[in-house]
Amino acid sequence: MDNVGLLKNLYEAFGRGDVPAVLGAMSPDIRWYEAEGNPYMPSGEAWVGPDAILNNLFMKLGTEWDGFSVNPKSFHGAGDSVIVEARYGGTFKATGKSMDAQVCHVWDVKDGKVTRFKQYLDTAKFQDVM
Numbered sequence: 001m002d003n004v005g006l007l008k009n010l011y012e013a014f015g016r017g018d019v020p021a022v023l024g025a026m027s028p029d030i031r032w033y034e035a036e037g038n039p040y041m042p043s044g045e046a047w048v049g050p051d052a053i054l055n056n057l058f059m060k061l062g063t064e065w066d067g068f069s070v071n072p073k074s075f076h077g078a079g080d081s082v083i084v085e086a087r088y089g090g091t092f093k094a095t096g097k098s099m100d101a102q103v104c105h106v107w108d109v110k111d112g113k114v115t116r117f118k119q120y121l122d123t124a125k126f127q128d129v130m
Contacts, residue, residue: 003077004076004082006025007107009025011070019058022058023053026050026114030116030117031116034119066090068088069088070087082107083107084105084107085104088121098129101121101125105118
């Protein structure tokens, strides 16, 4: 499977709530970068490893949001990288505010495993919802 196909499968798995499949596609030393200013990691520093991503992000998305979703619009292969243009949706439980936010993800893949994720997002919009 090519890198674009791998990422399409990961977004589909995430959409189904199949977090083990998403985590299983990650390299043990994946570096995951949220956009600078993102409330989940304002410094933009990386979480390292699937467990850090699960505990610091995925668990929070599952408990703090109603219907959090990532809706990919296009996938662009670039060698060992895949760029995904998407939209985030959902309602933040604490504020009751809904979100429809544009986002871009850059993924690096090596030997069929995701080694790096980088998010680009209008963090002011995200912060307002939260």
